[in-house]
Structures are given as C-alpha cells and as structure tokens.
Amino acid sequence: MIRRFLASLLAFAVLAAAPAHAKDELVLALTQMPGTWNPVISSMLAKSLIANMTARPLTAFDADWKLVCLACTELPTVENGKARVIDLPDGKKGMEIDIELRDLRWGDGVPVTTKDVAFTLEVGKHPLSGVASSEGYKRVLKLDVKDDRRFTMTIDRVTFDYNSSALLLLPAHIEKPIFEANPAEYRNKTAYDTQSTNPGLAFGPYRIVEIVPGSRVTLEQNPTWTGEKPHFKRIVVKIIENTAALEANLLSGGVDYVLGELGLSLDQAIAFEKRHGAKYNVIYKPALIWEHIDVNLDNKLLADKRVRQAMLLAIDRKAISEKLFDGKQPIAHGGISDLDPMFSPMARQYNYDPAAAKKLLDEAGFSTIRNNVRQNAAGERLSIELGTTAGNRVRELVAQVIQSQLRQVGIEVRIKADPPRLFFEVMNRRNYNALGMYAWVQRPGGVPRSTLHSKEIPTAENGWSGQNYPGYANPQMDKALDDAERELDVDKRRAFFAEIQKLAADDLPSLPLFFRVDPFVIPKALKGVTPTGTLNSSTLWIEQWRWEGQ
Known part of the structure; x- marks a missing residue:
C-alpha cells in the first residue's frame, strides 16, 4: 500500500517537473485575404504579415x-x-x-x-x-x-x-x-499566384503549403532556413473578415491568437480585456498607422480644397475617438505621428467646427440647399461615395458616423463597403468614385514620398505603380519631399518635413482621422510576440514565437 502510494507520488512528481507540452501547430487569424502573393506587387498589410514568415x-x-x-x-x-x-x-x-x-x-x-x-x-x-x-x-x-x-x-x-x-x-x-516571356502580364502570371505552394518561393523560417482562398493559409517549417529554428512545425492563418467573428473564434479555441496588426478592433480589445484579461496579456501599441480618407481629386465636386477642408471641419474626430476607442486612439492631424521624430506641430490643425465648414462650402459655390443637400450653380448636388473595407465593424461604424456628421452641413455620403481585395484593387487603379477610407503604415522618420509625390500617381502608363491614390500633384510638395530625402543633417531635414506637413494640411489630398493604437491580445502561454508599431510587423521575428503552457 505504502509502496503503491510512493510510486504514485513519484509519478506525480515526474509529471509536475516535466516541461509543458509544446504545441506543434499555432492557429492565427486576421481579417483580410491578400489579392496577390507576389511581394513586390501591391501593398497590403495582410500579405506582408504572412510573407514576413516566408522571407x-x-x-x-x-x-x-x-x-x-x-x-x-x-x-x-x-x-x-x-x-x-x-x-x-x-x-x-x-x-x-x-x-x-x-x-x-x-x-x-x-x-x-x-x-x-x-x-x-x-x-x-x-x-x-x-x-x-x-x-x-x-x-x-x-x-x-x-x-x-x-x-x-x-x-x-x-x-x-x-x-x-x-x-x-x-x-x-x-x-x-x-x-521575360511577357513583362506586361507578369503581375497576372507570377508563380506566387499560379504556384503559390512552390517551396522555391520562400527563404524564411516557413513556407506556404496550402492556400484555401477566403478561408486559410497553411505554412510549415522551411527545412532550408539557415536562421534560428522556429518553435512551431506548422502555422495556420485563418481568414475571418468579420471582426465580431474573430472574438468568438478566439474564445472558442478555434484560433490561438488573433494578429494584433490586423485583427481585433480597439473597442473589442478594451471590452475583451475587462471580461477575459486574466488569460491574456493585452498590449495597446501606439503605431505609425494612419487611418485616413483618400480624396479622388479627379472628382470635380472635390477639386476645390475648401470643400475638403470643410469636410474635415465637419467631422468630430475627438468625439468618435472618445465614444468608439475609449479615447485611446489619438486624432491625426496629418500622415506623420507626433511619436515620429520628424513630427511638426506647426501645420494647420482642424478642430471640429461645423459653422466654419458651412461657411467654406458657401464660398466654394455650394451655397444652395435643396432636400438637405448642397448644390452648386450648375445644379450639381454635393453627393459623394465613401468606400471602405467590408467586415471591419468599427471602420464601418466610423463611416456611418462620418456620413451623419457630413449630412449636418449639407453633404450627402453614400457608403460602399467592399471586400478588402476588391477595395484595394479599386484604389490602386484610382477607380474609386470620391472617398476611400483605410490605413497606411509608416516607418520612423520616413519621407511620405510614395503617397504624396506627383511621380507616384498610379497610371496605366506606369503599370499602376505608386501609392498616390488621390492623384495629388503640387510642385512645392514634390520639392519638399525631394529635399527631405537628400538632406543628411537631421535639423535641416526637420525643416523640410515641416514644409511637407504644412502643405499636406492645407491641400488635404487625404483627410486625417486617427493614429491607430493596435491592440495585441496575446494568450499568456504565447511568448516572443513583440509589437513594433511600424510597417515592419511582429511576424518578421516569427521564429522567436513559442508556446509555454498547456
């Protein structure tokens, strides 16, 4: 009896001393499916999050x-x-x-x-x-x-x-x-899309072994990787475009971790932490991610910058941040965050002022109001379309709030939410009607050339290269961007950055909304995930991720 008890006690001691079971498979989730897997064609955060594991x-x-x-x-x-x-x-x-x-x-x-x-x-x-x-x-x-x-x-x-x-x-x-067979067709014939599971496309710690469009991407350890060996043999990335469904999958165990860069919305994370914070490490990472609305400057209703300025004055961004983001998401006054070493406080800032907005709209020729919508002397109604990505509940809610606030000053907004792949294809081809709401991620001290320089306007002639989706062209801005890049002295460079921010705030090719605070809701057992807050995502260091727990 005593011998049996001692044997049981010894077995328990050995079990207790044994290391926690290591997970072979990590199931991740994000909200978007990339439109192409080629790393140099198109810019999409969802693609880089996965591609950073393979290269x-x-x-x-x-x-x-x-x-x-x-x-x-x-x-x-x-x-x-x-x-x-x-x-x-x-x-x-x-x-x-x-x-x-x-x-x-x-x-x-x-x-x-x-x-x-x-x-x-x-x-x-x-x-x-x-x-x-x-x-x-x-x-x-x-x-x-x-x-x-x-x-x-x-x-x-x-x-x-x-x-x-x-x-x-x-x-x-x-x-x-x-x-070389046909450069003009390369973007449609690339092996990244026609042979996506070809092992020769990866040199990182993982390689893609399965893609189920709109559903999941499966990666396995790359045996030729010469760096630190990753801890997980297999990673499954589930595509769950509805942010509400992300939380349900996380709680049910359908996924282990929702990628912080493109997963739970801030309001979800705040509520989630209150209910389930004991099981997760919740990190609110201030990021150089600029939530904004691009303005198609080819739309003649929006060509006058006074209309764009009026729109920004009519949007109560502070109230939106407080009500939807618990005040955690700071208002953006331009594309450069105040966390960035090149931020300038001298650029114009637009506080909520609907009266000033109405005055500017009058001055821009939209002084007649019929059926609550402004129109100009030619009878053209100030009715515009706001496109955004479908499935992101908070972004869609922000769009509805903006629609309501602009209605108060006589601007009619029609909301159009498309799947992310379609939305970004439309933006890249500049086929959007008037407004497009999404986010850009910056690098510290980076010159915003690709979004503001006239040479970066995508056209059929340049193969739709460039990210200046508004079609913004200002010689002064081009010079400031060029000068900022060429200046090695940091103090002199800061003066050029100030000019960039001043011009962007005056011309408003894009309407700044918020700088995102990315919520990382990390299971306590998952170690090694380090948020960066920049365009270089945490998955660039995926080999350091490990599971320490049952």
Missing part, C-alpha cells in the same frame, strides 16, 4: 525603431566605410552602398544570391511590371556584383536613409522566365 527584407526597423539587418550581414554606414558619397558622371552627387547577403536558401535548396538581387531590380525598374512603387528601384544606377553574396549598389542621389532597404527579393530561377 525577409534586407533591413527592417525592430521593436525599438532601430534599423537592423535581416537578409544582410552588416548594416552599411558612412562611418564603417560601407557607404560612400560619390561624384556621378552628370556632375551630381550619388552614393555607393556595399551589401553582403546572409547565407540563405530558397525552399528548393537554391542559394539566395546576387542573381536574385539583379532580377528583382530588373522587375522593379520595368514600366509595365506592376510593382507597388518603382521609384526606389529606378534610383539604382548600377549594380556591381562582387560574387554570389556581395554587391555594390550605386544610387542616383544622396539620401539620409541610404541604408534603409525594404528590398524584397524574388527567386530569379523561378520568376525570371515568367517575367
């Missing part, structure tokens, strides 16, 4: 907003001699930057080499390739290949962020034949 950019900003090497071995700087200011043949100044790739391999065993760098630049520079933004590629005047892993890039200007390269490499051995 790495050359450099990225970590959680401390420090620039670090990911696919390179050492950050090139002027100080260490790996970056140099040079004289160009045309008499201007440029830079040479030495880069060495890490020892990396595509999932089919082929090494990642300078051939992939050269091919990626070729795609980026081609006018019909359909890359999200071709400007960065076109700046590379010369690629001097030293060997399979070392190369020197010569760029056409001196820039303060010369060593910040988000270059996402394409596998030349797979993609080059497809691209």
Whole structure:
C-alpha cells in the first residue's frame, strides 16, 4: 500500500517537473485575404504579415525603431566605410552602398544570391511590371556584383536613409522566365499566384503549403532556413473578415491568437480585456498607422480644397475617438505621428467646427440647399461615395458616423463597403468614385514620398505603380519631399518635413482621422510576440514565437 502510494507520488512528481507540452501547430487569424502573393506587387498589410514568415527584407526597423539587418550581414554606414558619397558622371552627387547577403536558401535548396538581387531590380525598374512603387528601384544606377553574396549598389542621389532597404527579393530561377516571356502580364502570371505552394518561393523560417482562398493559409517549417529554428512545425492563418467573428473564434479555441496588426478592433480589445484579461496579456501599441480618407481629386465636386477642408471641419474626430476607442486612439492631424521624430506641430490643425465648414462650402459655390443637400450653380448636388473595407465593424461604424456628421452641413455620403481585395484593387487603379477610407503604415522618420509625390500617381502608363491614390500633384510638395530625402543633417531635414506637413494640411489630398493604437491580445502561454508599431510587423521575428503552457 505504502509502496503503491510512493510510486504514485513519484509519478506525480515526474509529471509536475516535466516541461509543458509544446504545441506543434499555432492557429492565427486576421481579417483580410491578400489579392496577390507576389511581394513586390501591391501593398497590403495582410500579405506582408504572412510573407514576413516566408522571407525577409534586407533591413527592417525592430521593436525599438532601430534599423537592423535581416537578409544582410552588416548594416552599411558612412562611418564603417560601407557607404560612400560619390561624384556621378552628370556632375551630381550619388552614393555607393556595399551589401553582403546572409547565407540563405530558397525552399528548393537554391542559394539566395546576387542573381536574385539583379532580377528583382530588373522587375522593379520595368514600366509595365506592376510593382507597388518603382521609384526606389529606378534610383539604382548600377549594380556591381562582387560574387554570389556581395554587391555594390550605386544610387542616383544622396539620401539620409541610404541604408534603409525594404528590398524584397524574388527567386530569379523561378520568376525570371515568367517575367521575360511577357513583362506586361507578369503581375497576372507570377508563380506566387499560379504556384503559390512552390517551396522555391520562400527563404524564411516557413513556407506556404496550402492556400484555401477566403478561408486559410497553411505554412510549415522551411527545412532550408539557415536562421534560428522556429518553435512551431506548422502555422495556420485563418481568414475571418468579420471582426465580431474573430472574438468568438478566439474564445472558442478555434484560433490561438488573433494578429494584433490586423485583427481585433480597439473597442473589442478594451471590452475583451475587462471580461477575459486574466488569460491574456493585452498590449495597446501606439503605431505609425494612419487611418485616413483618400480624396479622388479627379472628382470635380472635390477639386476645390475648401470643400475638403470643410469636410474635415465637419467631422468630430475627438468625439468618435472618445465614444468608439475609449479615447485611446489619438486624432491625426496629418500622415506623420507626433511619436515620429520628424513630427511638426506647426501645420494647420482642424478642430471640429461645423459653422466654419458651412461657411467654406458657401464660398466654394455650394451655397444652395435643396432636400438637405448642397448644390452648386450648375445644379450639381454635393453627393459623394465613401468606400471602405467590408467586415471591419468599427471602420464601418466610423463611416456611418462620418456620413451623419457630413449630412449636418449639407453633404450627402453614400457608403460602399467592399471586400478588402476588391477595395484595394479599386484604389490602386484610382477607380474609386470620391472617398476611400483605410490605413497606411509608416516607418520612423520616413519621407511620405510614395503617397504624396506627383511621380507616384498610379497610371496605366506606369503599370499602376505608386501609392498616390488621390492623384495629388503640387510642385512645392514634390520639392519638399525631394529635399527631405537628400538632406543628411537631421535639423535641416526637420525643416523640410515641416514644409511637407504644412502643405499636406492645407491641400488635404487625404483627410486625417486617427493614429491607430493596435491592440495585441496575446494568450499568456504565447511568448516572443513583440509589437513594433511600424510597417515592419511582429511576424518578421516569427521564429522567436513559442508556446509555454498547456
């Protein structure tokens, strides 16, 4: 009897001392399905969250907003001699930057080499390739290949962020034949979409092994990954476009973790923490994510900036933040957050003032009101469409509040919510009617060139490259953006940033709403998830995620 008791006690002691069972599979969830898996075509947060598990950019900003090497071995700087200011043949100044790739391999065993760098630049520079933004590629005047892993890039200007390269490499051995067959059709024929589970498309800790459109993406460990071995053998990403359903899946155990960058809304997280906070670590991460409304400047009803200014004056953003976000989501006065080192408080700020809004609308020629809607002398009604992404309950609610508030000053708004993939395709082609509400994510100290420079307006001629969806063109803004990029002295650069913010606040090609605070509702057993608050998401460090608990 005693012997049996002692045996049971010993067994219990061994069990208690044993490590917690490690999960082989981690089930994640997010709210959007990418429209393409090619890393250089289109910009969509949902795609980067998953792609960051399968590949790495050359450099990225970590959680401390420090620039670090990911696919390179050492950050090139002027100080260490790996970056140099040079004289160009045309008499201007440029830079040479030495880069060495890490020892990396595509999932089919082929090494990642300078051939992939050269091919990626070729795609980026081609006018019909359909890359999200071709400007960065076109700046590379010369690629001097030293060997399979070392190369020197010569760029056409001196820039303060010369060593910040988000270059996402394409596998030349797979993609080059497809691209060279027909560059204009590349975006539709890329292997990333026609052979999405081809292991040769990944060189990160995971590779995609299954895609069920609109439902899930499954990833497994990449056996050729040369970095720190990930803790999970398999990751399943469920696509749940309705944010209300995310919470239900989390509580039922249908998912282990909802990605903080594109998951639960802020109001959901606040309520969730009150009810279930004991089982989760809830982090409210202030982010450089700008929730805003792009204005299609080709719409003649919105061409007069006084109309745009009136619209912003008529939206009570403070009340929306307090009622929907518990005051946690700060009002945005432009695209650069006050957390950013380049923020300027000198730009115009629009406080809620419906009386001033009405006055501006009168001055802009919309002084006649019939059936509660303003119209101009030509009888054109100030009736516009506001598009946004479907499934995001809070974003749709914000749209309804804005609709109601603009109605008070005589502007009729029709809300159109589309699935994210369709919405962003419409925005990229500039086919949206009037307004488009969504978010951009910034990098610390980054020049907002891709959204504000006239050369970044997507057109059929440039293969729909660029992210200036409003179609904004202002020579003063172009100069300020160019000057800010070229200025190495931080104090002088800050003056150019102030001019950028001043012009954007006056012209309002986009109506600023809020800077997002991303809620990360992390199960206590899930360790290693570190929110960044920048465009470089937490999944770039997926190999550090682990499960410590039952």
